[in-house]
Amino acid sequence: MDTRATDKSSDQHEFVDAVETWVEKELRPVARKFDLADEYPHEIVEQMKALGLFGATISEEYGGLGLSAWTYAQIVIKVASAWMAPSGIFNSHLIVASAIERSGTEEQKRKYLPRMASGEMRASIGLTEPNAGSDLQAIRTTAKLDGDEYVVNGSKMWITNSLHGQFTLLLVKTDPEAEPRHKGMSLLIAEKGPGYEVAKLKKMGYRSIDTCEINFDNYRVPKANLLGGVEGKGFVQTAGGLELGRINVAARGAGIAEGALKLSLRYAQERSAFGKPIWQHQAVQMKLADMVTQVEGAKRLIEQAARKYDRGERCDLEAAMAKLAGSEAGAFCAQEGMRIFGGYSYSVEYDIERYYRDAMLMCIGEGTNEILRQVIAKQLVERYRI
Ligand SMILES: Cc1cc2nc3c(=O)[nH]c(=O)nc-3n(C[C@H](O)[C@H](O)[C@H](O)COP(=O)(O)OP(=O)(O)OC[C@H]3O[C@@H](n4cnc5c(N)ncnc54)[C@H](O)[C@@H]3O)c2cc1C
Structure with missing residues (x-):
């Protein structure tokens, strides 16, 4: 399904103006305080929820605002012009939402997208590993099917939103021997649970927002959370x-x-x-x-x-x-x-x-x-x- 929206209405322009007003009134004045303290801006997150930013590009059908990419880009420019870090809180989240909307099963869309649009559930994208960033096909995290669950082992590095978010869209190898390598890769909707350990990293910039290492030790995720329900599509997704x-x-x-x-x-x-x-x-x-x-x-x-x-x-x-x-x-x-x-x-x-x-x-x-x-x-x- 093509989830792209058009820049169709004056509502979208009004929304950009509303975000600009919020940026100048609420965000810019507190940016330095949160950044220097490296403190998660909970109150800003609540305001972003109220504005609808967590559902900015999610279709209206699933509770989002269905904004066009161009309207969304203008919003991001406004937020980042005052403080870049909060734009990361909803950006990574919306990358995950768009993957679920594009490639998820209808059941996965109904289960996750409305709660993501409201900001009740926030997501991270878990691709990078300690030894694999640009070369994503070199990841080593594995997911082995055991009955109705995948058992995940491995670690992810630099995963933004993973401490305060509720789940990560996790890139794994379901067939580590596959050739070409990308055919053995899948995405799992991985909610926090036993065996899913998050450790916050200290950064020179992009502070306040949580960027973490995640270690998976026999962490179990239901087979129903395989994105799109088919193995081997993760890299393409x-x-x-x-x-x-x-x-x-x-x-x-x-x-x-x-x-x-x-x-x-x-x-x-x-x-x-x-x-x-x-x-x-x-x-x-x-x-x-x-x-x-x-x-x-x-x-x-x-x-x-x-x-x-x-x-x-x-x-x-x-x-x-x-x-x-x-x-x-x-x-x-x-x-x-x-x-x-x-x-x-x-x-x-x-x-x-x-x-x-x-x-x-x-x-x-x-x-x-x-x-x-x-x-x-x-x-x-x-x-x-x-
Ligand atoms: C603060 C922060 C937040 C992040 N958030 C996330 C997140 O939420 N989720 C996530 O999955 N990842 C995240 N990342 C990881 C980020 O996407 C990776 O750091 C990035 O993809 C680069 O990978 P790498 O660090 O392994 O560098 P490498 O791939 O090791 O690259 C090192 C250097 O080699 C160069 N290089 C590598 N291959 C080639 C090539 N073929 N040709 C030319 N040059 C090459 C690179 O350009 C770079 O200069 C985050 C990183 C940071 C620092």
């Missing part, structure tokens, strides 16, 4: 979510970039050196010009990819370019912002250092930018083969 996932990460990067630019613009007018505001120095002007050009360029690429996605067209090239541009814009603008703030960039009294700590993650997640450049080049040659 995971890849099916990459376009939307990359548009989302692109939007988070562009949000960081835009937020860093706004902070820098303000500071460059407030701070003086050599008898004039620093923005009047040509070196600072060049930074501001390069920053805004990257922000606007990334946003156009995100819109292009999201609108193509919403029309139901293949957009792997566009989504990869958007992810590359958005994440690199975030990293670039955060670093240029640090230079504009000079020594004060190192003070935790100013927000720019948080953008700097958060930005690089967008270059790593949802396919590293090295891998993304390969995807782009291969697609390019495929489309324009001589």
